[in-house]
Amino acid sequence: MSAGLNWDDLRFFLAVAEAGSLSAASSVLKVNTTTVLRRVASLEDSLGARLFDRSRSGYRLTPRGERLLAQLAPVDQRLSALTRDFVADENEADAVVRVMAGEAVASAMLAPRLPGFRDEHPELHLEIVAEPSLTGPAPSAGAPGGSMKDIDVAIRFARPTQGNVIVRKIGDMAYGLYASRAYTAVRGVPREPGRLEGHQVIGFAVSESPLGPVWWMSRAEQGASVVIRSNAVGVRAEAARQGLGLAALPCIVGDRDPMLVRVGEPEDVGALELWLVTHNDTAHVGRVRDAMDFVVACAKEARSALMGEGAVAGEPAGAGANDDQAAVTAAE
Template identity: 35%
Template sequence: MKDIDWDDLRHFLFTARLGTASGAAQELGTSVSTVTRRITTLEKALGSQLFERSRRGYEPTEAGLRLLAYADRMEQDLRAAEDEIRTGDAEPKGVLRVACTESVAYDVLIPRLTAFHERYPRLRLELRASPATLSLGRGEADCAIRLSRPKEGDFVASRIGRMAFAYYTRAVAANQRGSVTPIVGWDRRLRTVASAQLLHPAVDSEEAPFTIDTGMGHLAAARHGAGPCLIACITGDRTDGLVRWPDTQVVGRYPVWFVVRTGLARLRRVRAFRAFVVDAFREEQAALEGADPSVSESR
């Protein structure tokens, strides 16, 4: 058997994660022909077919899945070694891809980006705010701040706080008598998202007249009178013109987890970012947990 070329393995790794040779080529800054050639070379070296090729893309075979697990760990170890050797005792630097919910991005992290840059000027954050759960295992992000703890996989997860949700509507609508049934639901693909599972049964069924696939979309719907909509309290309480429905009731509070692949947890940039996030969550604890805004304002 021929020795495996790490560059061939990298091309395999990105193709397996992204599902297409074109996606891998774009991520690696090369051509599709180079990607396919390197995968073919790797398959010949190993004597095994690594992908089932179709019009839909590249699907790893059983051999491909086994190799993917080893290749992923190799990449993590190499990144950790590079971080230790190149930086020594220097400040954290490099790129860190962070997946998080929209409310965490807009109301916790983005207001502190300037402070983060001043503290770590050589560390670049790539925030990927989405209600969908990006896959750390497929390399879509390096770490994540999410409302659910991974049930499987090689991850380190630590609880950093809680996030509360409540129904919000326009102040004018809240003063109207009678009950109001939410008319805005989540896109079917996102109904596994923790916050989406809290929705009123009428919204979570096929009867909802409207579906929106982002938290900011639900916020806009509430502001324009299509509420009540389920929104993170830290976002809803800070949005002019919105009030909780009914009264100040919190529908639910969820643990928030900082999740990172085990092999990346040792990286200086990961440790620095986690410490920064923990401090931010501590500062925003009351707002994140849905403290009554009227009580906060009266103090």
């Protein structure tokens, strides 16, 4: 490493590369966005190279940034593995397991089943890190396993293709199109799927994405009036409740909300895959295995709700949803 380089600057660079935005990186590092921006700028000045392209959709690595990440990633992995080796003692009196998931998965799929987990494993302290973004945690293009350094188990919406991680598909999470009854009483419902002209829309904050629901909405909203955008499921759901417009939401969220009506079906809007990800070097640890088993069980029990089965378009959300009555096997 050059004497002119600061390891802290490199740490901030890794966080932005993995998270894809200043705000997400600041949340991981527990600092404000100004500090992250200053650190990244300091590193770019030291190297005399631009490392990120800035856009509305976030921070994307430049070719020079990708080269730097490729050099740093193995070092970062080794340091993270060393840390995990020292804290992975499953006989610790106060064992902590950290699970990362998207906001909707954490609140609607995992949280309702926490009492049972607590009863079975009173010795474990479960920490659920809920990502408010529309996609939840997903690996960036060059990041090995995504932002997994301080996380034992993660549920991602894209399959990691790099890094020393174990992955398993545990199901899918369907999206539907939702609105309040007050909104549909005034403006009606879309006449055909994917054509929202003349309607008000609550859009995603990121319009360019390979993820199905985001791709669908970016095209369906053409000709519509986009009144607000947000990367948070909770914000879009509340905006829909307040009658601001049509919102694409996970069915497990929208179908349970008595203030919302489903006006667009999952087969039109699309779904996200659910991938269970954990570190290969700690997957054998008892507390991590317990957390993985918990997540898999939650996905199985919630499969019907995740897929939006039972709800009928045009009826109040929750009226016909078969919440989680049958424990069925999730997709492998």
